[in-house]
Amino acid sequence: MISAFLPSYLIRYTIFGLPTTVLEGMVLLTFVAWVIKHGAQWGGVTKNFLKRQALSYPFNRWFWAIILFLAASILAVYTSPNHLAALGIWRAYFLEPILFFSVFISTVKTREEMLKIIWALVLGAIPATLLALAQEFTGWLIPNPFWQNWATRRVTSFWGYPNAVSLFFAPLLPFVVYLFEHTWRKTKGLFWQDLFYSLIFFLFFLDIIFARSMGGLTAVAGTLLIFGLVFRRTRKITLIIVIIAGCLAFLTPLKNSLQEEFFLQGVSGNLRVNMWGETVEMLRSRPILGAGLAAYQSAVAPYHILNWAEIYLYPHDIFLNFWSEVGLPGLIAFLWLVLLFGRAGWRLLKVRQGDDLWLVETLLASMSIILIQGLVDVPYFKNDLAIFFWILMGLMALNFKFSSQYAHS
Numbered sequence: 001m002i003s004a005f006l007p008s009y010l011i012r013y014t015i016f017g018l019p020t021t022v023l024e025g026m027v028l029l030t031f032v033a034w035v036i037k038h039g040a041q042w043g044g045v046t047k048n049f050l051k052r053q054a055l056s057y058p059f060n061r062w063f064w065a066i067i068l069f070l071a072a073s074i075l076a077v078y079t080s081p082n083h084l085a086a087l088g089i090w091r092a093y094f095l096e097p098i099l100f101f102s103v104f105i106s107t108v109k110t111r112e113e114m115l116k117i118i119w120a121l122v123l124g125a126i127p128a129t130l131l132a133l134a135q136e137f138t139g140w141l142i143p144n145p146f147w148q149n150w151a152t153r154r155v156t157s158f159w160g161y162p163n164a165v166s167l168f169f170a171p172l173l174p175f176v177v178y179l180f181e182h183t184w185r186k187t188k189g190l191f192w193q194d195l196f197y198s199l200i201f202f203l204f205f206l207d208i209i210f211a212r213s214m215g216g217l218t219a220v221a222g223t224l225l226i227f228g229l230v231f232r233r234t235r236k237i238t239l240i241i242v243i244i245a246g247c248l249a250f251l252t253p254l255k256n257s258l259q260e261e262f263f264l265q266g267v268s269g270n271l272r273v274n275m276w277g278e279t280v281e282m283l284r285s286r287p288i289l290g291a292g293l294a295a296y297q298s299a300v301a302p303y304h305i306l307n308w309a310e311i312y313l314y315p316h317d318i319f320l321n322f323w324s325e326v327g328l329p330g331l332i333a334f335l336w337l338v339l340l341f342g343r344a345g346w347r348l349l350k351v352r353q354g355d356d357l358w359l360v361e362t363l364l365a366s367m368s369i370i371l372i373q374g375l376v377d378v379p380y381f382k383n384d385l386a387i388f389f390w391i392l393m394g395l396m397a398l399n400f401k402f403s404s405q406y407a408h409s
Contacts, residue, residue, distance in 0.1 A: 004124030009383035027096045034103045065336040072330035080292030097390045104394040132157040136210040155210040166208045166216025174365035176201045219373035278303045279315040290327040318374030344400045
């Protein structure tokens, strides 16, 4: 259910003066139900989690990375000058996603349940994609007049800014392909099913285009390029496509525009380059602890160069984001988690078993899109994206656990 309602964090309310969201409420209620199911005493829950999950292969390889990740985030709350705001971010982006991950790996028992979660992710995104399509043709509910104007239109769907659209839909594209392939092998290709998945993929991709997100489009193209070159069966055709695309790009009237976007020479690119420079200067003065949670804007203000530009919440680079928010220990923990994720995927690729192989490629592709888009954007520090990241981690860990390689180890 949580997987299908990731955008529900946009529905906000307060409980006894404490601000929260529907998504956070669902995560906490799910965790409470999990605790009750495994015993009212915390000792019983701890025993169940440690024995059956944290200390079982492959979770024993992930446990300490997660502990470091959580510890670094707690330290970032302490070092933040605004403890109340830092606690809110810590709860939404660190504590609750990790609680969700704990419940996820404890309760999902079969590949069929994993498939249902993937279904929920894709189907839950359909309302957002329909709203984005309506906005493209009508300008309806686009909050910014500049984005609402037909000549400069950028869709926002349920979110308040266009990049959130691509941050949400781009990592979902590999899952649509996976469902298409999985269903095709099971049913030998029914026309209406093929049409449905093709339509969903097309609509999700259109959303990224209508959001005018070069970061999202580049992430998808970059992931296709990487996977095309890695696998021998697609290497030749990928090289041919790259050569043709490169020649067309330099021969079309859009040559200058493409070069500006790719080499960060446009307004958006220059803004990001300056933002990264400001962030690096700030981190030089506090290289270990960073700015602390919810403190980036105040910490980078003395280094701000472009007076005409606002200071954004984050530096629009996933590595600088983690470094500035949770310090060097948090960045190391994040890189450790991604490395463990990739290592598990690589080991499963060597097994090369039917559905296992397709799901692993899907998870690796989705994570690749997140990391590539993260070079110029903020693909974790948002309620839905934080939960999605840990869904990917959980699916990879469980897929490894269910694989025959794990069974025979």
